[in-house]
Amino acid sequence: MNLSWIHGVQSGADRSLRARLLRSCLWVLSLGYGFVVLCRNVAYQTGWLRSRRLPAFVVSVGNITTGGTGKTPLVGWVVQALHELLLSEKPDNQAQIAILSRGYGATQAGSNDEKAVLDRICPGVPHLQNRQRARIAAEWLASLLPAQTLKRPAIVVDDGMQHRQLARDVELVVIDATHPFGYGYLLPRGMLREPLSQLMRADWFLVTRSEMVSQQQLSSLREKLLKFVPEDRILEVEFRPSRLINIQGETRSLSDLESVAYLPFCGIGNPTGFVQLLKHWLPAASAQMKGTLQIFDDHHHYTPPDLDELGLLANAHGARWLLTTMKDLVKIPQASSHGVEFWAVEIAPHFREGDERLRQYLKDRYESLNRSLVD
Incomplete structure (x- = not known):
């Protein structure tokens, strides 16, 4: 099925009778999908389902829509930022950091395109791929030397926003400025994986492809995101x-x-x-x-x-x-x-401004967690 045709249907650009009938069917299906998502989120919010807390500094990089928002290069940026932070904390030791992902689209050899790209961006950094992400991360942490527990290792969760089984310390949500909210509908009618209200879980928004839209569009998008985080936690990113x-x-x-x-x-x-x-x-x-x-x-x-x-x-x-x-x-x-x-x-990725604020935020959160080990 042609991808551009699907987007034409979801966006409403295709006004043919076939597309209009299909949109109606997809909307009905999205009601069922939305109900399942609602039940799941309520279960976590009320404590009926619990996120697993690991003895690590966990940073999630995710999004609220399907499709490419530019997560992979930003995961690489976060890994490199945390690598510098951990080395400054433990200059005489190797920084303990891993990338964690579901491994969507992986081959039988156990690798997918994101892993292959991240291996180039972050050589030597373990990339753990498994549908049971909390379990595989716990096994990696158990494999580290006991001395490493004096300072928390770091885990960067790729595409982690919807993976609520694993508790995280920082939630970074990537928003594509050219296509921010998936046509305003949940899957499969639109491209939203969750209702926009779930953006309240974000700590920071990273607005990618900001160079591809007008300043007016950016201002309008920023105004919507201000409902969820302070202005200084919305950073514009260009891919150069x-x-x-x-x-x-x-x-x-x-x-x-x-x-x-x-x-x-x-x-x-x-x-x-x-x-x-x-x-x-x-x-x-x-x-x-x-x-x-x-x-x-x-x-x-x-x-x-x-x-x-x-x-x-x-x-x-x-x-x-x-x-x-x-x-x-x-x-x-x-x-x-x-x-x-x-x-x-x-x-x-190139931050137009504010990347040092994000680095400092990660540093402060990491140091706060380490102090809790001593306390």
């Missing part, structure tokens, strides 16, 4: 391309895109965001874009026929490169297809 990279680790300058014809493709939660990023940050390279963006499902595992078809399509359009995201590149085992090279745009 840094270089091109291939599966062999070779790199090229971004300026090379201005002279080489390329065909873009991706299989991520917000595929149009990839082209928007290219057009915004690399406008001079737009003339070299051939054909249209080739869209695959989120977390798509590329097969030899997929890569073969991409190479043939690129040749048909006269493209020398197939350009994609890091999340896609790490799942492509070959450097080229029919003579067309695969390259990815490597990006990094």
Whole structure:
């Protein structure tokens, strides 16, 4: 099923009779989904269900919608910030920190695209993947040396907002400025995983792709988020391309895109965001874009026929490169297809302001928890 067509139905952009009938059906289904979500949240709020508290500093990075909001590079940023903090606390010891995720879309080898990207961003940091996240995290903590318990280890939960089985000390919620509230409806009618009222659980909001919308749109979004947190806990984040990279680790300058014809493709939660990023940050390279963006499902595992078809399509359009995201590149085992090279745009999060406030907040919360060990 075509992803852009689904979004057309959910957003209301598709006004055809078929789309209107489907929206009505999806709305009925969303009532059932909403009831289940409501019961679950009430169970946690009343204490009928309890979150498991682990002897670690737990930071959750999540969102309230489906689709790509840019969590993965922000998880990497948080890991690096905590790594610096733990090393400052224990300069003579290795920092004890792990990433925890469900492992959605993982292969039989036990890895998925987010893990592969985070392994590049945070080399050497354990990435624990299991549906039973609290259990696997507890096992990792038990494996550490007893001396490490004098200072709490840190765990960063990737996509953790809806994972309420594990108690967290900091809740960071990522909001995509280009598509903040999932068309205003719960799944499957819209893309909300929970009602907007559950944003009250957030400690900070990280508004991504802030460079892709107008200041008026940002101000309107900020006004909505102010219902849940103070203004100084809403940070705007840009994703800036840094270089091109291939599966062999070779790199090229971004300026090379201005002279080489390329065909873009991706299989991520917000595929149009990839082209928007290219057009915004690399406008001079737009003339070299051939054909249209080739869209695959989120977390798509590329097969030899997929890569073969991409190479043939690129040749048909006269493209020398197939350009994609890091999340896609790490799942492509070959450097080229029919003579067309695969390259990815490597990006990094850039806070417009306030990142030092967030670092200080993490430091204060971590030190507070450590003081409780002594007390």
